[in-house]
Amino acid sequence: MSASAVARSAGPAPWVAWVASARAWLFLGLLILGFEIWAEVADGATFIGNVLNIRSIAVFAVAPLLLAIGQTFVIISGGIDLSVGFTMGLASVTVSHVTNVITPVYGTAIGLVAGMAAGIAVSIVPGLVNGFLIAQLRVPPFIGTLGMYGVARGVAYLLAGGTTVPVDNDALSWIGNGTIGGVPVVVILTVLALLVLHYMLSQSKFGQYTYAIGGNRAAAVRAGINVRGTTMRLYVLSAVCAAVGGILYAGRFSAGAAQAGEPLLLDSIAAVVIGGASLFGGSGTVVGTLIGALIVAVIQYGLVFINVEPFWQFVAVGVVIIISVLVDQAQRKGGRVDE
Amino acid sequence: MSERAKPLLEARGMTKKFGGVLALDRVDFSVNAGEVVALAGDNGAGKSTLIKIISGVFPSDSGELRYGGERVSFANPHDARDRGIETIYQDLALADNLDVGANVFLGREPMTRLFGIVPVIDRRRMREEAAKTLDTLDIGLDRLDRPVRALSGGQRQCVAIGRALHWHAKVLIMDEPTAALGVPEQRKVVSLIQSLKARGVGIIFISHNLQDIFAVADRITVLRRGVNAGMRNTAETNPDEVVRLMVG
Ligand SMILES: Nc1ncnc2c1ncn2[C@@H]1O[C@H](COP(=O)(O)OP(=O)(O)O)[C@@H](O)[C@H]1O
Ligand SMILES: [Mg+2]
Secondary structure, X not given: XXXXXXXXXXXXXXXXXXXXXXXXXXXXXXXXXXXXXXXXXXXXXXXXXXXXXXXXXXXXXXXXXXXXXXXXXXXXXXXXXXXXXXXXXXXXXXXXXHHHHHHHHHOHHHHHHHXXXXXXXXXXXXXXXXXXXXXXXOOOHHHHHHHHHHHHHHHHHHHHOOOOEEOOOHHHHHHHHOEEOOEEHHHHHHHXXXXXXXXXXXHOHHHHHHHHHHHOHHHHHHXXXXXXXXXXXXXXXXXXXXXXXXXXXXHHHOEEOOOOOOOHHHHHHHHHXXXXXXXXXXXXXXXXXXXHHHHHHHHHHHHXXXXXXXXXXXXXXXXXXXXXXXXXXXXXXXXXXXX | OOOOOOOOEEEEEEEEEEOOEEEEEEEEEEEOOOOEEEEEOOOOOOHHHHHHHHOOOOOOXXXXXXXXXXXXXXXXXXXXXXXOEEEEOOOOOOOOOOEHHHHHOOOOOOEEEEOOOEEEEOHHHHHHHHHHXXXXXXXXXXXXXXXXXXXXXXXXXXXXXXXXXXXXXXXXXXXXXXXXXXXXXXXXXXXXXXXXXHOOOEEEEEOOOHHHHHHHOOEEEEEEOOEEEEEEEHHHOOHHHHHHHHHO
C-alpha cells in the first residue's frame, strides 16, 4: 500500500470538511439573510442595507471581540481564560480613577495616556498570575482563571467603591464616541488590534508555538519550545486585550464599572467557538473569531431590530454554539482513522 | 562485540535507582555508526530507563557515557538533541494540528521578511525543505500542507524520522516505532531504518516484536531486570535464544 493511498482515505468527506471550515461564514450569511427577509416582509425596511445598523453592529461587537481575540490565543493553546470579563472591568475602573487624578493637573492628553497605561499595567497582574498558575504550577486553566475571575471581580468592585466611576476627559470620550470619516474610533482601533493579532497568530513564532502547544504540548516541549514562557505570555496577552476593552468601555460610557465585562465572557467564548476554534485546543483563527463575534452581534442586534423579546438572544447564541461544536466534532471524527 | 569500529555511542556501567528499585545495574551498551542495535527485554527490564539516560531525560547514578569517543553528560533532552541524538517516541513526536513542514521545523522555524520589512515564518521554505528530506528517504506524501492528523500512523512515524534526519541526527533512538502500525506500514518503517543505516546513522531500536528485531537489527542487546542478560549478533542467533535470554 502506498503512503498516498492511505492519506487519501484518511480525511473526512470533502463536503463535511468544506462545511466545517466555512461554517462561520455560512452562519453569518444565513443570519443576515434571515434578518433581511424578516425586515423586508414585516416592515418593508432593509436590515443590512442600512448604514446605521452596520455601524451599530460594529460598535456592539467591539468589546466582546477584543476579549474574544485574546481568548482565541488562549483557547488555541488548549487553555481558557474565565477572568477576562472582570479584568476588563478592573481596567475600566483603573482607567477612570487614574485619568480623573491626572487630567486636572497635567491636562487632557497626559491624563488620557496615564489612564490608559494604568489600565493596561493593572491588567498585566491577573495575566501574570494566571500564567504563573497554569504554566509553572500546572493548575488547570479552568480552575486557575476561575480563581482570578473572583479575585479580579472583588478587587474591581473594591476599587470602584461598589458603584460606577464617572470619568471626565474629552480625549477619552472622543476615543469612545468619536468618528473618523464616519467610522467610529473604537471600530478603527479594534480593526488595528485585529490586524496586529492576526499577524502574531498566523505569522510569528509566538503564534506558531501557540498552535503547537495546543496540538501536542509534550511535542512542543521536546522540540525545545519555551512552553512555560509562551503560556505566560498567552495569559498576559489575553488580559491586555481585556484591558483595551476596558479602556474603550470607559471612553464610550465616560465611566468605569467593575461589571463592564461581566456579560461578555460567554459572548467571547461563543465567538471563538463559533469562529471555528476547538475547545480542545490546537485550532482557531483571528478571522474566524471575528466572524464569530459578528455572528453574536448580529444575533443580538438583529433580534432587537425585529422586536423579538431580548431574552431570545441567549437562546439563539446558545443554539449556535451547540451547532458549531457538533459540526466541529463531526469533522474531527472523520479526520482520524488510525486511533 | 566487534572490535573493528570505535563505538559512536557507548554506555558503561550504567546504574540507576528509583527509590528502592534498581532499574539499571552496571549495564553496558554501545552502538556504532551505521549500525542498528535492538534493545530487547521484558517489561520493566530497564530499556526505557537506559534510553532516557542516553537521551538526556535524566542522569545516571553512576557509569559513564561516551559519545564520539568523548565523555559526555547531557543536562536535558535539548542538549542531547543539539549533539545529534534524536529520540522518536510513539506519542510525543508530532503536533497533529500542524502540517508536515511545520513539524519538521518545530522549534526551529526559518523566518523571512514580507515586503522586505515584516518578519514572518517562511512556510514555503519549511514545506520545500521538508519535501526534499522526505524525498531523499523515499517517503512519498502527496500533500505537505495538511495537518499531520490527516496522515496515517506510519506516515506520521515517517515524518518524525524525516525530522530527525533533517536535523542531522547521528544517533536515532526509537522506542517501539512499529507497535501501533499495520503490516505494510511496519515494512515502510523497517525500510526507512535500513536507509538511515546506510547513511551512517546509529540506531537504537526498542521493540517487543522479535520479527521486527530480526528484520532490522545488526546486534541485539538483551536486558533482564536491570542487568545485561546477553548480547548477540543477529546473524548468529535466533528468536528462541533471544527469548531465553529475556526471561532467564
Ligand atoms: N520514573 C520512575 N520512577 C520509579 N521507578 C521507575 C521509573 N522509571 C522506571 N522505573 C522502574 O524501573 C524499572 C525499569 O523500568 P523501565 O526502564 O521502564 O523498563 P522497560 O522500558 O524495559 O519496560 C521498572 O521496575 C520500573 O518500575
Ligand atoms: Mg519501556
